[in-house]
Amino acid sequence: MTTDDTPDIALKNTIRQAALARRDALAPSWRADISARLAGVDGPAIALDPGAVVAGFHPIRSELDVRPLLARLADHGARICLPAIVDAHTILFRRWIPGAALVEMALGTVGPGDSAEALDPDVILMPLSAFDRHGGRIGYGGGFYDRAIAALRTRGLSPRLIGVAFDCQQADRVPTEPHDIALDEILTESGLRRLPY
Numbered sequence: 440m441t442t443d444d445t446p447d448i449a450l451k452n453t454i455r456q457a458a459l460a461r462r463d464a465l466a467p468s469w470r471a472d473i474s475a476r477l478a479g480v481d482g483p484a485i486a487l488d489p490g491a492v493v494a495g496f497h498p499i500r501s502e503l504d505v506r507p508l509l510a511r512l513a514d515h516g517a518r519i520c521l522p523a524i525v526d527a528h529t530i531l532f533r534r535w536i537p538g539a540a541l542v543e544m545a546l547g548t549v550g551p552g553d554s555a556e557a558l559d560p561d562v563i564l565m566p567l568s569a570f571d572r573h574g575g576r577i578g579y580g581g582g583f584y585d586r587a588i589a590a591l592r593t594r595g596l597s598p599r600l601i602g603v604a605f606d607c608q609q610a611d612r613v614p615t616e617p618h619d620i621a622l623d624e625i626l627t628e629s630g631l632r633r634l635p636y
């Protein structure tokens with residue numbers, strides 16, 4: 440890291456805290472309504488190729504709960520996986536049948552245990568703290584997703600990256616560091632948008 444990066448890291452922290460505070464202020468019942476709506480009365484919010492491998496996430500804190508969407512996508516033939524923290528820097532994606540039991544992992548998360556098959560996702564639904572209209576994204580600061588996607592790319596894979604958030608998590612501009620990987624799309628209560636827009 441150079442001295443030039445430091446203001447970006449400080450700014451990221453400020454944007455992260457502000458966006459998370461806005462998310463925390465949303466009413467839980469409203470968040471649940473959005474979660475159900477994304478699963479869709481007429482079909483899921485995302486169209487996928489049959490048999491696509493989709494990485495979702497099990498919600499923590501006040502994140503948008505994509506589990507109803509994942510269940511609906513599975514009904515349409517998608518194979519679902521969730522992140523599993525395997526060491527202090529690394530997540531892997533492991534197969535999950537929606538509704539199946541999960542095991543406790545680091546950082547207060549749960550995920551599929553090590554008997555679950557590791558899968559390479561075609562589509563990654565990415566949890567985030569803040570995003571911008573250029574595709575910039577800030578997570579919780581662990582760098583887990585950036586490293587996981589970099590590792591997939593090293594192997595020649597380029598999954599479709601869809602950020603999942605509430606509209607209130609949008610920031611004017613998120614600073615990007617060299618390791619940051621831009622989102623292709625963003626899914627919020629306003630629907631699915633391509634980035635940049």
Ligand SMILES: Nc1nc2c(c(=O)[nH]1)N(C=O)[C@@H](CNc1ccc(C(=O)N[C@@H](CCC(=O)O)C(=O)O)cc1)CN2
Nearest residue numbers: 496497498499522530546547548566578579581583584
């Ligand atoms: N739902 C979800 N799962 C995810 C992520 C995520 O952002 N959301 N991750 C995205 O990278 C990875 C985990 N990264 C995390 C980074 C920080 C904290 C965290 O701040 N945890 C709490 C509690 C810690 C504890 O109980 O030990 C905290 O520190 O206050 C949690 C997960 C993989 N799984």
Ligand SMILES: Nc1ncnc2c1ncn2[C@@H]1O[C@H](COP(=O)(O)OP(=O)(O)OP(=O)(O)O)[C@@H](O)[C@H]1O
Nearest residue numbers: 576577578579580581582583584585586589618619
């Ligand atoms: N591809 C990578 N290789 C090595 N280190 C990385 C990589 N990507 C990110 N990091 C490191 O992870 C740390 C956190 O990065 P950053 O603040 O961008 O995380 P984040 O995007 O908020 O978290 P997450 O990706 O878990 O949601 C940084 O210090 C960075 O150096």
